Amino acid sequence: MKRNTLYSAIKMTIAGAVLGSLAACGGGSDSGTTTAGSNGSSMGPVSGFGSVYVNGTHFQINNAQYRGDDGIERETQLEKGMILKVTGTWGRDGEGEAQYIYYDDTLRGPVDSITWDELTKTGVIVVAKQNIAINNRTVFKGATPVELKAGVESTTDDYHVRISGYRLANGEFQASFVGVMDASAPWPYGRYEVEVEGAVSNLGVDTFEINGLVVNYQSATFDGGTAGDLADGVIVEVEGKLENGKLTAFEIEFEDDMFEEDEDVEISGAITSAYDSETGQFYLNGTLIQLTDDTDFDDDITVEQLTEGAEIKVEGEYRNGIIVAEEIETRDGDAQLSGFIESKEQGGEVLMVSGVRVTLTDSTLIEDEDTEDAQESVVMRNQDLEGLNLGDYLEIEGRETAENGGGLIAFYIERDDGGELELEGKISSLTDTTVTVMGLELQTDLDLAGFQVGDDVEIDFEEVNGQYRIVKIEADD
Numbered sequence: 001m002k003r004n005t006l007y008s009a010i011k012m013t014i015a016g017a018v019l020g021s022l023a024a025c026g027g028g029s030d031s032g033t034t035t036a037g038s039n040g041s042s043m044g045p046v047s048g049f050g051s052v053y054v055n056g057t058h059f060q061i062n063n064a065q066y067r068g069d070d071g072i073e074r075e076t077q078l079e080k081g082m083i084l085k086v087t088g089t090w091g092r093d094g095e096g097e098a099q100y101i102y103y104d105d106t107l108r109g110p111v112d113s114i115t116w117d118e119l120t121k122t123g124v125i126v127v128a129k130q131n132i133a134i135n136n137r138t139v140f141k142g143a144t145p146v147e148l149k150a151g152v153e154s155t156t157d158d159y160h161v162r163i164s165g166y167r168l169a170n171g172e173f174q175a176s177f178v179g180v181m182d183a184s185a186p187w188p189y190g191r192y193e194v195e196v197e198g199a200v201s202n203l204g205v206d207t208f209e210i211n212g213l214v215v216n217y218q219s220a221t222f223d224g225g226t227a228g229d230l231a232d233g234v235i236v237e238v239e240g241k242l243e244n245g246k247l248t249a250f251e252i253e254f255e256d257d258m259f260e261e262d263e264d265v266e267i268s269g270a271i272t273s274a275y276d277s278e279t280g281q282f283y284l285n286g287t288l289i290q291l292t293d294d295t296d297f298d299d300d301i302t303v304e305q306l307t308e309g310a311e312i313k314v315e316g317e318y319r320n321g322i323i324v325a326e327e328i329e330t331r332d333g334d335a336q337l338s339g340f341i342e343s344k345e346q347g348g349e350v351l352m353v354s355g356v357r358v359t360l361t362d363s364t365l366i367e368d369e370d371t372e373d374a375q376e377s378v379v380m381r382n383q384d385l386e387g388l389n390l391g392d393y394l395e396i397e398g399r400e401t402a403e404n405g406g407g408l409i410a411f412y413i414e415r416d417d418g419g420e421l422e423l424e425g426k427i428s429s430l431t432d433t434t435v436t437v438m439g440l441e442l443q444t445d446l447d448l449a450g451f452q453v454g455d456d457v458e459i460d461f462e463e464v465n466g467q468y469r470i471v472k473i474e475a476d477d
Contacts, residue, residue, distance in 0.1 A: 040264030050380035064098040081139030081177030109194035142180030224254035268313035275306035298329035335425035348385030357407030406439020444470035
């Protein structure tokens with residue numbers, strides 16, 4: 001492990017001054033947004049390749065140097081969903097140039113158990129006693145969650161995975177990427193080396209615990225400190241080998257700042273501790289974010305929506321261990337659509353899906369339900385778009401937009417074998433015989449009493465002679 005790599009451990013407490021000059025409130029002016037030509041670090045999950053897309057920026061990585069200890073040394077080893085820290089320059093035109101690419105696994109080890117609900121697309125993987133939440137945005141490589149669950153439950157063989165994700169305020173994790181490790185493939189540290197991170201608890205002479213996992217540190221080497229710096233509550237990253245349910249540590253690294261002082265930063269992920277109106281602060285991926293009177297909010301979001309679990313992107317400046325937010329935009333979907341591609345425009349960046357206009361961005365993650373070979377080379381962004389064919393059935397999560405007559409801005413797209421026409425969104429127009437959602441007018445002879453404009457609804461629908469008709473409509477709780 002190296003200091004200053006991406007996952008040197010997430011800062012959960014703040015050392016030093018708390019920027020006394022900042023106002024502790026969340027304003028909404030247009031001043032203070034990051035300018036074109038930012039020079040700093042962009043941290044977020046990979047959404048596409050050719051070279052690499054992170055936080056909606058297309059970073060050229062031909063001359064980039066790779067940093068980190070977990071075997072990532074070139075583009076073909078990266079996967080969608082892996083969380084990178086890209087240091088370089090980027091602009092408002094969506095183009096950037098990477099100087100350094102940092103990657104470290106958040107967790108690595110055997111799967112103790114896995115739950116998965118195919119209906120809600122949510123579940124939990126337990127790896128070396130660490131709980132990791134998974135959902136429809138988690139990218140799986142080497143096995144789908146259904147296949148992984150079946151394999152774990154039906155065999156005695158160990159399934160080992162590498163996970164890229166975020167540590168939450170309660171010490172658990174949210175996975176962005178889960179990769180099943182091939183038992184026959186070489187691995188830089190050996191397939192059975194385990195990596196965990198978290199807060200030290202129950203510190204003893206030779207052992208401590210991380211979320212119930214006993215760690216023996218008697219023979220470990222230390223990075224960023226010594227054994228004398230261990231204390232309950234200190235955040236560490238540990239690599240070692242599991243023996244009889246205990247982790248014998250090879251190396252222990254203490255937390256370090258993710259970013260350099262005063263550098264421009266953009267970071268995306270899940271809010272791990274909700275907005276505090278008294279301080280004007282919240283935690284994103286475990287990093288403290290400070291709002292000011294000049295913080296600009298995009299996508300009509302408000303501070304009331306800065307709740308635990310909400311997915312957002314923050315642009316700002318890193319000062320004294322805090323990101324001073326200049327701009328915040330949502331990555332949290334408020335609508336879903338399942339349907340068939342009817343037409344493609346603008347090179348595949350705009351799709352008509354069962355009557356709804358769907359706009360893709362450089363942040364849109366496109367995934368296939370089919371399991372991909374673990375050693376398959378990366379698929380370029382233009383191939384992602386070209387691979388979406390007329391007639392394909394898509395499940396889409398995104399955010400409703402009123403532009404171009406209404407539609408959906410896609411955050412996540414999964415191509416599936418087929419299914420029913422469904423949507424979840426907000427009623428924008430209503431008559432006795434029609435309901436309009438996402439710009440799509442749906443005909444109905446059902447009783448609409450009790451529904452009104454602005455209601456969130458779930459609709460099953462069908463196409464009949466070029467018109468869309470409601471099969472079932474109900475309030476979305």
